[in-house]
Amino acid sequence: MARLDGGGEMAFAAIHPEVGRIDATLSDLGCDLTWSAVHRIRPRVALRCPECGHGVQAKVSARGLRYFAHGSGRLTDCAWLNESLEHHLLKLELATAVRAADWHAELEVRSPDGSWRADVLASSHDGTRRTAWEAQLSPITIEDIQERTERYRAAGVGVCWVSPAAQAPWMGHVPSIRVREPTQGRPWTVVEGPSAFDFDRGAWGAVDTLALIAFVRWASQGQPIVHEVRPRYRPVWFATDDLYRRRRLVWTSSPHIESETQHEAMQQCQEARKRQREEQQRQAEQQAKVEAEAEAEARRKDEQRQREIRAAEEAARRDEQLRRWAAEAEQTRQRREVEEDQRQAQQRAAEQQRLRQEQDERLAADRWWGELSAEQIHEFREAVADPLWKTHAARPEFDAQGPTPDRAYGIAIRVRQRLHGVLRPSPASLHRLPPADPVYVRNAREAQQLAATGAIDPTRVVHFDLPDHEQMSLI
Incomplete structure (x- = not known):
């Protein structure tokens, strides 16, 4: 959590003793309550932290930001204690963008089984789609963020990881974007994640001028979508930095995916033609070699008569060797037939055992349900x-x-x-x-x-x- 106004920790959600979970970022707190119903009221409402259950108080920062802060004697193991002010402000910005996209947004939501906790959980109005928007400011390994992404996937929840850091090693390994804070009147901007395929260059290029609120709205509508880049095109071009960075996943649209597919088909066609030319060259070299050997054979005819005797002796030795090999091959064949018969007998015995076991299990199940x-x-x-x-x-x-x-x-x-x-x-x-x-x-x-x-x-x-x-x- 971030400290505001000289004390306490910052969170946007709390548990009300009568109406349940309330959200300080919503005008009605998400349950038809006014802010005055929890802020500076006597007697004080017994609000609790959704994470650790400790008592919290409704407060307003010097900037006019509404939030909840732990009271004295708070638990030191609350998961929100280490979240920075920047983390909370980014979460608030993400929730604002989700609501602007006409989706429902809840901050700091934990799954019923505790397997994940979303910074902002976005839900469509019909309840059929859910997406977690995660503000990731602290360092995390690629393996850990992939594991957390898999937890969301297993729960049927989409996820997008959001970072304002200049470098994030996990960027492009999971559905993710990098954002820039507002400057000189410009809003929050997505500077990495969305990409477009340049057919002439034969490469993906990063789109770094997209407003965050627009990106969230398009992602909620299914445009853009997360695409796994073909291995050939994973070096993504960043025009601002004049360099390539390897990215496995990008956000893009169907036309750009189709453009990548067409470019890949063209590349494969060109490679096939190259292989064909190489094969033709190899065949020409082979033909030249055959002709050279024919000329050499004409020169060797005089030596042929001298080699015939040695060749006959060698042929006799080969014939003897072939007879021995044939005898050994026959022994091997007979041994393998015996081994195959044994293997088939074992398989039949195993199959009979399996059938008996299945029959015993069915009888046991009949007795079990017959009770x-x-x-x-x-x-x-x-x-x-x-x-x-x-x-x-x-x-x-x-x-x-x-x-x-x-x-x-x-x-x-x-x-x-x-x-x-x-x-x-x-x-x-x-x-x-x-x-x-x-x-x-x-x-x-x-x-x-x-x-x-x-x-x-x-x-x-x-x-x-x-x-x-x-x-x-x-x-």
């Missing part, structure tokens, strides 16, 4: 669906196929058409489970049955307090 009545299965599904509905605001879907082998004879659970977990997999088939999906069982006894196999991490198992037998209704 429950239709009413118990319905009760179980309702017990699973209720917390998922509250968490994801969406009704979970249970695979209509029922128990399937690829889910360890459990039933796949999907939320918003994405696989969420597995309902009551068979203990005998846990080796078939995907590596990370949560598993739901009826009660602690069933959870212990799964854990006792040693084939699953007990922390993946979610159980409920459902009875093993149907409860009798009192009428």
Whole structure:
């Protein structure tokens, strides 16, 4: 966090005890509240930091910037403590650009599972698209930023990394742009990231005069898009610096991608013609060599008679050698036939073992599900669906196929058409489970049955307090 007005740390989000998360950058704080409802009000509203839970206060800087600051006795491990003022101002600029593009913007948003925390999370109004805009001012390795980018991709969230630094080693390895702060009346400007393909030069060239607010608007509309540059064209031309820099990813449009494709086709055609010329030259040289050898052969005819005797002796030795080789080859063939028969026998035995195992697993799964009545299965599904509905605001879907082998004879659970977990997999088939999906069982006894196999991490198992037998209704 950045220090403002001589004390406290700066953040734009806080947790209100009644309305939940509020955003100081929005006129209504994102929940139909005025700033006066939290600023300099007595008694003071018990606002909390979304990151560490410590108490925060609403403040206004000398520049008129609204923010929240930790009170005394704050926790030293809060993730926002080390963010600079420049970091926060860039986040604010990104949020402003997102809102100008008619998208919803939230600052300092953490994912439900804690795998990522976005500086600015942009969401389309229909909720189908989300993009994280990350202000990256501190040093970070290429491997770390690629790993964090992959976390966003796995969560279905796009990402663009934004840096005002003169040099960023990770630029072009992930979706990223470099920006310049406003100068002499000019707004925030994107000076690296967007690129155009110059067909005559046969190279990508950086576009360094694009306003940040315009870039964010176009990116929200799907123009430009992130493109992986072909290896041949990865040296990107920077006219301002009069040099090339290697970049694997650039922001560009479909016509420029098509221009690169056409140039690549032209290059391949030229290379093919070059290879053809080289082949023709090689053939001409080979023909000249053949003619020279023919002339030399005429000169060697006188020597041929003297070599015939030696050649005959050599032929006899070769014939003997060939007979030995043939005998050895026959022995090798017979040995390989025996080895092949043994290998096929082993494969058949392994296949029979696999079929027996699958049959045993199916029988075990039939017994496992046979323990429950239709009413118990319905009760179980309702017990699973209720917390998922509250968490994801969406009704979970249970695979209509029922128990399937690829889910360890459990039933796949999907939320918003994405696989969420597995309902009551068979203990005998846990080796078939995907590596990370949560598993739901009826009660602690069933959870212990799964854990006792040693084939699953007990922390993946979610159980409920459902009875093993149907409860009798009192009428």
